[in-house]
Amino acid sequence: MDTPYREPPVSTGTPLIEMRGIERTYVMGDNLVHALRGVDLTIAAGSSIAIMGTSGSGKSTMMNIMGCLDQPTGGSYLLNGKDVARLSRTQLADVRGRMIGFVFQSFNLLSRTSALENVEMPLMYQGIPGRERHRRALGALEAVNLADRADHHSSQLSGGQQQRVAIARALVGEAPIIMADEPTGNLDTRTSFEVMAILQGLVDQGKTIILVTHEADIAAYASRVVTLRDGLIIDDRTQTPVKAEVAA
Numbered sequence: 001m002d003t004p005y006r007e008p009p010v011s012t013g014t015p016l017i018e019m020r021g022i023e024r025t026y027v028m029g030d031n032l033v034h035a036l037r038g039v040d041l042t043i044a045a046g047s048s049i050a051i052m053g054t055s056g057s058g059k060s061t062m063m064n065i066m067g068c069l070d071q072p073t074g075g076s077y078l079l080n081g082k083d084v085a086r087l088s089r090t091q092l093a094d095v096r097g098r099m100i101g102f103v104f105q106s107f108n109l110l111s112r113t114s115a116l117e118n119v120e121m122p123l124m125y126q127g128i129p130g131r132e133r134h135r136r137a138l139g140a141l142e143a144v145n146l147a148d149r150a151d152h153h154s155s156q157l158s159g160g161q162q163q164r165v166a167i168a169r170a171l172v173g174e175a176p177i178i179m180a181d182e183p184t185g186n187l188d189t190r191t192s193f194e195v196m197a198i199l200q201g202l203v204d205q206g207k208t209i210i211l212v213t214h215e216a217d218i219a220a221y222a223s224r225v226v227t228l229r230d231g232l233i234i235d236d237r238t239q240t241p242v243k244a245e246v247a248a
Helices: 059-066 089-099 115-125 130-143 159-171 189-204
Strands: 015-028 031-044 048-052 074-079 100-104 177-181 208-213 224-229 232-238
Touching: 015 059, 031 059, 031 074, 031 208, 031 232, 048 059, 048 189, 059 074, 059 177, 059 208, 089 100, 100 159, 115 130, 115 159, 130 159, 159 177, 159 189, 177 189, 189 208
Parallel strands: 048 208, 048 224, 100 177, 177 208
Antiparallel strands: 015 031, 015 074, 224 232
């Protein structure tokens, strides 16, 4: 029987993600596709980083590996000091539940389920009792200013509200890492600012925010920008992030 994954405490500023020589090759028919070609990347806890690149650059593959959704075909990946390759499937699932919260462009909410129930869902998989699930889910909705919409179905919410529910769902497991894949792709400009303001606030609270985006104006909200092309990092720079503010 697999032993549960038990991560050591996460300290702000320490290496949380360490990738060394990461390669990912796919077989497509008679061809080999080299999605990543020996990537080195270290991310400190409590930082915000945007991973940029055009379609086919390897940025989604990198996120899938960092999020323990896929395994590299070469190189090593340490998550909070733990060699991910040594974890079983059960332990990897436990890592995803405890260490990483995911936010996607398409929200991925159940339309006929309330906002509160959508947020509670990750806790159900962790076996958290109902009363505690309810308390933590309501607290996560309060954190994104949606407690007054807790009983509304997803279909009754605007796009921006649905994305805030998705962020609350990512937060409810108290994971130290939030991975957001094109989180503003389906939102208008004002609502995008609101979502980025929430994500920046999470950095202030010590969360590590990893944005996958092809939009330079969204990457501007991160303190570091890594650009991929053809499976290689071609640029890695720090910057003063733009402060997300919504015009009145």
